[in-house]
Amino acid sequence: MKNHLMQYLNLSFVFLASVGLVFLGACSNSNQTATTDNNTSSNTSVSSNSGSVSPTASASPAAKTNNEHGASKGGQVVETGTYHLEFVPEKEASATHMDLYLLKGDNHETVPDAKVTAQVQLPDGKQKSIPMTYEANGKHYTAKLTEKATGQYQVKVIADLKGEKVNGRFTFNQ
Numbered sequence: 001m002k003n004h005l006m007q008y009l010n011l012s013f014v015f016l017a018s019v020g021l022v023f024l025g026a027c028s029n030s031n032q033t034a035t036t037d038n039n040t041s042s043n044t045s046v047s048s049n050s051g052s053v054s055p056t057a058s059a060s061p062a063a064k065t066n067n068e069h070g071a072s073k074g075g076q077v078v079e080t081g082t083y084h085l086e087f088v089p090e091k092e093a094s095a096t097h098m099d100l101y102l103l104k105g106d107n108h109e110t111v112p113d114a115k116v117t118a119q120v121q122l123p124d125g126k127q128k129s130i131p132m133t134y135e136a137n138g139k140h141y142t143a144k145l146t147e148k149a150t151g152q153y154q155v156k157v158i159a160d161l162k163g164e165k166v167n168g169r170f171t172f173n174q
Contacts, residue, residue, distance in 0.1 A: 075099070078168040084108055085157060085168040095144040096174060100132055100157055102141060102166075110139045115160040118143055123151025132157075150174060 075088030084103040089096050098118060102111045116132040132141035145153070152173050159166045 076170045080166060080168065083166045087157065087170040089172040091174055095146045098143050098145055100141040102159055111161060116141045117158045119156040119158065120145060121154040122147055123149045
């Protein structure tokens with residue numbers, strides 16, 4: 001009888017330990033690539049005619065892939081409403097080249113006629129506003145950031161599409 005009780009306790013312990021490991025593994029999955037900031041401030045309103053949404057992308061860029069949202073350029077991706085924003089910062093010798101792919105709809109059609117601005121917070125906390133220009137050959141918006149300070153840069157991209165505002169937040173380190 002004592003032998004059966006010991007086997008039962010050992011089996012119960014193994015079962016509980018296994019279940020605990022499964023839950024621990026499920027809870028520790030932190031591969032989150034983008035989050036959405038649903039908070040609205042006093043100067044930001046969301047409506048059907050002119051909305052302003054500011055989702056946030058993580059600091060680690062996605063790998064270049066083809067997926068349900070189209071071909072990735074290897075940057076940070078934010079999906080907001082019907083818009084797809086992909087931010088690709090590339091370090092160059094004299095500056096950081098910033099590219100933004102602004103696409104719309106299920107077919108991810110390029111939006112060439114937006115007014116796009118990158119509001120960059122430098123590692124020291126200073127703000128810089130940089131207009132981005134549309135490059136027809138690459139079908140994307142581009143700008144150069146000449147700062148070379150080491151640290152994290154926070155970028156808020158604001159796209160004005162004939163009164164409709166589309167925002168995305170991105171970060172990168174240099």
